[in-house]
Amino acid sequence: MLKRITHTFIHVLDQDEALDFYVGKLGMVVHTDADLGAMRFLTVTLPDQPELQLVLMVPGQPAYDGATAAEIRELVAKGGAGGGVIFETDDCRGTYERLRAVGVEFTQEPTERFYGIDCALRDPFGNPLRFTQPPDGPIVAPSAEESRAKT
Secondary structure (H helix, E strand, C coil), X not given: CCCCXXXXXXXXXXXXXXXXXXXXXXXXXXXXXXXXXXCEEEEEEECCEEEEEEEEECCCCCCCCHHHHHHHHHHHHHCCCCCCEEEECCCHHXXXXXXXXXXXXXXXXXXXXXXXXXXXXXXXXXXEEEEEECCCCCCCCCCHHXXXXXX
16 A cells, blocks of 8 residues: 655756755755766755655656657746645745745745635746645635635
């Protein structure tokens, strides 16, 4: 039986630039940085969640042939490679302000929603990221009727 997710992958075009962003700006920590010959296996984690590793993967061998890797790099450069990550935070607005102060560009300011407060940004490679602050009480989704009334 499956027990838990240990790794998830996100495509990046430059692993050193990815480290600067994910570690230097977001505050993640390096878990693994290994030269495997054909590739550099690089993972980061949240300091309080080391069991879930985010693999910062450059598209290429041995996972992809040359043509496929080139297509993926092109999609990454356009921000269309899929994937993305949602991070939980205790203070969405504070996280937003702290990261803006270090030069992180956001695509959406903190917004209150039924599931809490969240904001959106893209990493330097176009991957979508969100920071979400859960609500204080239980999450109650709006009914279909309430959702239609808002549009």
